[in-house]
Amino acid sequence: MALPFTNPVSQCMPGFGSPSNDGSVTQTLSATGAATLVIGATATTPSTSGVAFNVNGGPAPSSGKWHFRIVAGTSTLTCALVVQVTDGTNTWNVASIPATPAGGYVDMTGEFKTDISISAVNFIATIGGTATSVPIDAEVSMT
Secondary structure, three states: OOOOOOOOHHHHOHHHOOOOEEEEEEEEEOOOEEEEEEEEOOOEEOOOOEEOOOOOOOOOOOEEEEEEEEOOOOOOEEEEEEEEEEOOOOEEEEEEEEEEEOOOOEEEEEEEEOOOOOOEEEEEEEEEEOOOOEEEEEEEEEO
16 A cells, blocks of 8 residues: 555544644565655655655644554565654654564554654664565654
8 A cells, every 4th residue: 555544643633732744655665674764844765755744844843643554565574663753963762663573564653742843753664574565654743
């Protein structure tokens, strides 16, 4: 499955107020190893398939929800995930999920509340096992 999300995480954000910083990124990996997908304030990595979260230049967010998924990946893959936020100078880990058998399908969400002005959210996926196709989608919704 590729973007957009049918049910984005912004739908379950009442505890965080009205989210105004929504971004997403997608990439299909063809082998095992680590890949970093970045949703930045004004750009994404990879840049060909994503939406930055603050293209209108509003105030930087400090909290929100993240969503990560793999749909129809190689059935013998494993996946470890680290989610980071950065203010452009320092980087904080806000989630760390150890490698688990994915069976080709992964769908994870998490929340974070920080005291920083976030300029980017990094999703570092480490794919193990046997993998020839790993379609990854990630999104954030922040206030």
